[in-house]
Amino acid sequence: MRAADESTATGTATFALSTAATGTALRRIAGNGRVRSAAAAPPIGRRPARQRSAIPLISVVVPALNEAETIERTVRAIPRAELASRGFDTEIVVVDNGSDDGTAGIAARAGARVVTEPARGYGLAYRRGFLEAGGDIICTMDADLTYPADMLPELVDRLLNDELDFINTDRFALLSNGVMSRRNRIGNACLSLTARILFNLPFKDSQSGMWVFRSELLDHMDLRASGMALSEEIKIEVAWRLKARCAEVPIRYGYRSGESKLRVWRDGLGNLVHLARRRFG
Numbered sequence: 001m002r003a004a005d006e007s008t009a010t011g012t013a014t015f016a017l018s019t020a021a022t023g024t025a026l027r028r029i030a031g032n033g034r035v036r037s038a039a040a041a042p043p044i045g046r047r048p049a050r051q052r053s054a055i056p057l058i059s060v061v062v063p064a065l066n067e068a069e070t071i072e073r074t075v076r077a078i079p080r081a082e083l084a085s086r087g088f089d090t091e092i093v094v095v096d097n098g099s100d101d102g103t104a105g106i107a108a109r110a111g112a113r114v115v116t117e118p119a120r121g122y123g124l125a126y127r128r129g130f131l132e133a134g135g136d137i138i139c140t141m142d143a144d145l146t147y148p149a150d151m152l153p154e155l156v157d158r159l160l161n162d163e164l165d166f167i168n169t170d171r172f173a174l175l176s177n178g179v180m181s182r183r184n185r186i187g188n189a190c191l192s193l194t195a196r197i198l199f200n201l202p203f204k205d206s207q208s209g210m211w212v213f214r215s216e217l218l219d220h221m222d223l224r225a226s227g228m229a230l231s232e233e234i235k236i237e238v239a240w241r242l243k244a245r246c247a248e249v250p251i252r253y254g255y256r257s258g259e260s261k262l263r264v265w266r267d268g269l270g271n272l273v274h275l276a277r278r279r280f281g
């Protein structure tokens with residue numbers, strides 16, 4: 001069975017592309033009539049207006065903190081040629097988060113646009129990357145080769161053909177033995193269950209770091225997490241608060257090379273506190 005066949009779609013609103021992009025797939029969505037008006041929430045920040053071109057742009061945003069071992073292969077694994085053959089330009093935005101191992105230079109030589117977020121934190125890195133990304137569609141992944149970059153074309157197709165706003169990926173449906181520690185699996189399951197109970201989130205993997213979504217969503221999101229909690233915050237924003245059309249697609253998840261930046265207890269408990277504050281605070 002293909003991964004996408006197992007996925008689910010939920011939500012009611014569809015964010016129309018305000019772009020003048022002329023790609024047929026994008027126009028099909030812009031013309032579907034189910035346009036959600038701007039929500040009241042403050043934006044994540046001023047996103048610079050971009051000169052729209054005739055070719056729709058995909059921004060792949062990759063946060064990277066000391067990932068010299070894997071950043072080059074991460075950038076090169078992004079299937080630019082395949083995306084180009086489907087009518088998309090691709091920019092790869094690597095957000096260097098104060099690395100001291102040469103990550104930024106390696107990423108630039110591999111063809112990425114490198115932006116710098118001096119303050120440490122997964123959430124801060126993403127928020128910087130989202131401000132800098134000019135794409136009509138935003139894709140995300142870690143800089144550690146764990147996420148399947150080769151699935152990006154299929155995920156983008158799914159977003160457009162099914163008129164979705166946001167796709168989350170699920171690392172657990174196809175997870176091979178030994179790829180993720182038992183402790184991390186249990187922690188993830190607890191956090192995902194809590195998010196489902198508190199926010200009725202339609203996702204099995206609230207901590208997955210691979211998402212594909214329309215950049216219009218960013219203008220309505222209120223992202224505040226500076227650390228790992230951003231991963232669930234973005235899903236709460238789109239699915240619970242903005243009621244965007246969401247789906248979750250199973251993906252292959254691979255072994256991590258290099259050192260994980262996750263501090264299991266601190267980040268796990270921090271995420272739980274974030275969920276509680278967000279719901280009851």
Ligand SMILES: Nc1nc2c(ncn2[C@@H]2O[C@H](COP(=O)(O)OP(=O)(O)O)[C@@H](O)[C@H]2O)c(=O)[nH]1
Nearest residue numbers: 063064065097120121122125142143260261262
């Ligand atoms: N935790 C953390 N990750 C960061 C930071 N800045 C960038 N990252 C990147 O965020 C991604 C996720 O972190 P990772 O260590 O892979 O977490 P894991 O997937 O839970 O093991 C990686 O590409 C990191 O390099 C930061 O300040 N903290």
Ligand SMILES: [Mg+2]
Nearest residue numbers: 142144146256
């Ligand atoms: Mg990772």
